[in-house]
Amino acid sequence: MKKILRRIMILVLVFVAAVAAVLFLTRKKEQEVVYAVMDGATLPVVVMDFEGSAVNTLHGYTAAMDIPSMRDTITPIPADRKLPFCIKTYGNKIKSVEYDVRSLDGTNLIESKAVAALSGDSETVRGELILQDLLAKDTEYVLVIKVTTEKRDDICYYTRIRYYEDTHIGDQIAFAQNFSELAFSKTVNEELTIQLESSNDSDDSSLGYADIRSSYRHVTWGDLDPKRSGEIRVDIKEMNEMVGSIQLSYSVTAEGDSGKVETYRVKEFFCVRYVDGKLWLISYERTMDQAFEASDATVQDGSIDLGIISPSNLPIELQSAGDYTAFVADGELWGYNKKENEASKLFSFEEKNDDGIRTLYDQHKFRIINVDDSGNVAFTVYGYMNRGSHEGECGLAFYQYTRNDNAINEIFYIPSDKPYQVMKEEIGTLSYVGNNQLFYLMFGNSIYAIDFSGEEYVELISGMREDSFVISGDSSAVAWQEEEDIYGGKTIHVFYMDDGTTYTIEAPQGEVIRALGFIDGDFIYGRAKEADIERGNLVVNYPMYAIEIMGKDQKLQTTYHRDGIYIRDIQVEEGKIQLFREVRDGDGAWVAAEDDALIQNQINEEEKSVVVTRVSKIKKTTYGLDLASSDNKTKTLSITTPKEVAGNDSRVLKLTSTADAGKTTEKYYAYANGRLEGVYYSPAEAIDSIYDSMGVVIGSRQNYVWTRANRKTEALIDMESAPTAAAEGDRLAVCLSAMLSLEGRTADTVGELQAGKSAWEILNETMPGQAVDLEGCILNQMLYYVDRGYPVLAVTQGDKAELIVGYDIYKNLIIYDPLAGGTYLMSEEDAEEYYGSYGYPFVSWVR
Incomplete structure (x- = not known):
């Protein structure tokens, strides 16, 4: 991770010059671009069968994936070791199906065979995997199903598998389905109420979220009267001898306050324990998001009604400039021109004539990079690509929407062998565009700078390790410690991405320093005496005698120091730095002292948020955008869909790190509620993040590090x-x-x-x-x-x-x-x- 700041400044200057040249060349190419709509979804879908019911819908991958990361579902192996499956062909002619069984870390191939016989018709093909007696009981493996069609070879589908002589997962699935069905009833049912742990402290203000602590009325949808529409997707997320975790995904329709029938996408997660012949719900979560449709009812003179939104889709991703606003709604990127009262669906995987199983698969995310006064939008899409030129791949695509051409141009694409759930934890840490027109991205444990053309990129900071770096809340600045020993920091580098400003802070003799965070762009770091640091065999006590705040101009803003009182940690909140302090008692031992805080002297007056909430009787809390009305109120709403560049010269960037390949940092993956909740360097942080949700923590080698749901009484x-x-x-x-x-x-x-x-x-x-x-x-x-x-x-x-x-x-x-x-x-x-x-x-x- 040791980098010289002078190198960064030189790289930034070189990049700025390169960007100017590339933009000139790009403008010359624009005249030759031919546009077309995005290609439709083409890949088949594989669905596993368990006890005669469809479970675990698997989506195809066309590029090699990191097997230890592919743990979305788990399929139980029956006693006869036969795993039936079906393939929804979507018009593909299936030529062959093969499969591999591997260890969870992907290193050991246990079994590899071809499926001997396939049956079915042009829409559905059925087969059966007959597993050998090589699989150990109660041990998880990764199953890779490889489908070959007339047009593609080796489309891969992943699920974990586990063999039990006696499993209760069938009963647990039935329990989840019954609970879900009972929730649609408006009459009180003891079978449902006895499973809830309703609390007066539960926040039942939004139908976008319900859990096991919600009231019975909230779990049964309040005054909303939803009806299921379409199939219910059943996915098994975790299973062991006693506990099964199941996710149900489906759509509902219901009348809103205006009487209009609206569509909602729902996910229900159940963690069910089997004890002494009975099934008990130990964790439950339901999320709901309203499908957005631009119409005169939802878009009116600068006001946009987005409806019910789940917490996982908050805060709303949006950015504005002049009359133009880009925002994300229901997994789609939209643009709105309030002056012309024009809504544009800038990017969506959804297809009108598709059943939604592929195109509504929600394993992707948008990041709006920039909106200018002309209505041009730069944005990224990262995760699983449902259709288009990268269908079946995981990666990050950088797009530029040009309003004059009403077209989307893919600038560059970064492939990844990690699934969306892992990608979002890395990319979500930092992605930012500076005023120098460089795109900064954290990928793996390194930070890269990429020019807008995708012609050039450079690894600015490589191999950042646990607790050695901090990033500002808006991702515009990063500070990192040069030394590998986080308790022995002598040098901290600070880098501002907007204009390439850099500076270095050095610790004086006998002291060490530590990067702690940012507040409104100002850098916070701590000072400690080397003699005060106590390194036990398991625990290191790092008492900081002072906290200092340095401005971007390298002027010291504030110093916090109290004689005899030390700071062990801080927490940055809006306009405040919370200080957790400690002192030595009479025996010389460290004991906690009363917390303190640093309050900003001046807090910028908050601009009026364009995100507004409304409360209605039927739908409870809903969200919308208030973009301020236009002077021109005579224009009716127009809706446009841009074209996508076909056959353009998009660059594929394969980011590689120069970090020492021999040094690996163990990471801990916290899963709960059917999804990856976070990636941590500390087991304690990972465990704490999913403790209340009855989740699991997985190590880098996909071994179970911790689970709560299955501990004995003694x-x-x-x-x-x-x-x-x-x-x-x-x-x-x-x-x-x-x-x-x-x-x-x-x-x-x-x-x-x-x-x-x-x-x-x-x-x-x-x-x-x-x-x-x-x-x-x-x-x-x-x-x-x-x-x-x-x-x-x-x-x-x-x-x-x-x-x-x-x-x-x-x-x-x-x-x-x-x-x-x-x-x-x-x-x-x-x-x-x-x-x-x-x-x-x-x-x-x-x-």
Whole structure:
């Protein structure tokens, strides 16, 4: 990640010159461009069969994908190991079907065969996968189905598979379908109410969202009277011996306040536990988005009614300049000219004559880059490409809409082997266009600058690592630490993308500095004395004696310092920096102090938001855009659809990082409610993000790092043969040896600790699975590992080490003390307070 700022400035200057030349050449080419509409969807769709019902609709990929990332659905393997499926051909002639079964990380090919017999007609082809006895029980694999048609070879479809001798997923699917059906009834039904955990604190103001804590009336759609339309799509997201996660997707129609029948797209997620012959709902979420249709009813003199919107589609993506506004509604990009009262559907995958299974597949996202006073719009589409020239691929396409030509021109395309859910976590971190007409994009762990033509790109900052960088809220600035050790920062670089402004902050002798964030473009960083940093084997305490705020002009704006009080962390809020502080007590230990805050002296007066909310009796909260009326109120609404460039010279950019390929940073993928909720470097952050949603955390190798929904009421790991420590200083080495012995492993733990290795490093290098740094995990989260048979190492003050090896039905922890050579009990309440005071200093491992 070490980059010289001078190089960045030179690159920016070179790019600006290149952009000018490219724009000149581009204008010469424009006269030769021929336009056509986007090609329709062509790929078949594969649907799996389970117990006679259709589950897991799989969409085809035409480019090689990263197998560990392809975990959208899971298909249960029946006892006879036969997996029936059908192919919706959409006019394709199916020539052959083959399949591979691979390990979750994609490295091991378990089985590869061709489907012997296919049957059906021109619309639907059926087949059956007959799996061999090579699959271990209760182990997940990745199934790749390869379909060859007359026009395409090896269209790939992905799902995980898992074999159980006894699964309850069929009953859990039926439970979800029944619950969903009961919600359409307006009469009180005990079968539904008993499953809810309704709370007075639940926000039931919008029909765009409901969950298990919502009121019965809200779950049953309030005063809206929806009717299902079309098929119900059933996708199995997770399954194990007791818990199944199912997502239902469908459309409904209902009369709005004006009496007009409107269409809504609905997703329902169910997490259902099987206990003693009964099924219980442990997590539920329903989202609803209104289909947008530009008409005289929805667009009136600068006011645009978008209807009901789910939280996942908020805030609304929009940008305005002069009379022109571009906005995203219902998975489509629209433009509006208030002066001419003209609405333009700038980009959409939807097709009028398509059944919507392919073209309404919502695994993509828009980012509006720029709107100018002439109505020209630069934007990106990233994720799965439902149709068009990149159909079946994942990637990012950069488009330019030219209003005079009423046409879309694809400037460049960046392919990706990651699915949309993973792409959005990376690209969503940073994508920005500076005043220098460079497009800045975070892709992987690097930041790239790309000129608007797609002719040139450069990797500005490579291989950024955990906690070593911060990005401003509007993505216009980034600051990163040069050193790999986040607690040993000596140099921080700050880069503003609008004009290429850069500067460097250096730590004085005996001090270290750390990048913390931005507030209104000003950079926030902390100062700490090297002598104050306490590096325990598991937990590092980094007390900052001062916080400083530096302006873009490199002038110090503010310094926060209080004698004897230190800052351990900050949180940036609108107009305020929240400071979390600590002090030393009489024994020299760190204890929390009262929080403080830095308030901006001047907060810019907020401009009137163009996004407005309205509340109605039937639809509850709805959203709209108030773009201010035009002086000309006589023009009726006109609706246009632009042309797309056909056969243009779009550039394909394959971004490659110069970061050290030998150094990989473990990432943790948090899944809940049927989707990827976030990608984290810290297991504790990943676990905390989906803890209330009964989700799962997956490691980079697709192994399960944590799940909440399946813990037993008591557990105990046998420590009869565990070694005993001869002295207080031997505690940590003995605990590590005991953990290794449970996996049949040995190591010179004393020598490795003396060599400076951490407990996590020793476990990670020696164990058959991977070590997990659980610093920050509360007890309920940490006990997952004990339940799975993995003792948890706890290291408190002075590297006092012990092992948490069990818990009982009386809410006690069972703790192995290596000095005493035996176990003792500590109440969970006392343990929460004790370990919490040290920041929950835990580490364990998973296979």
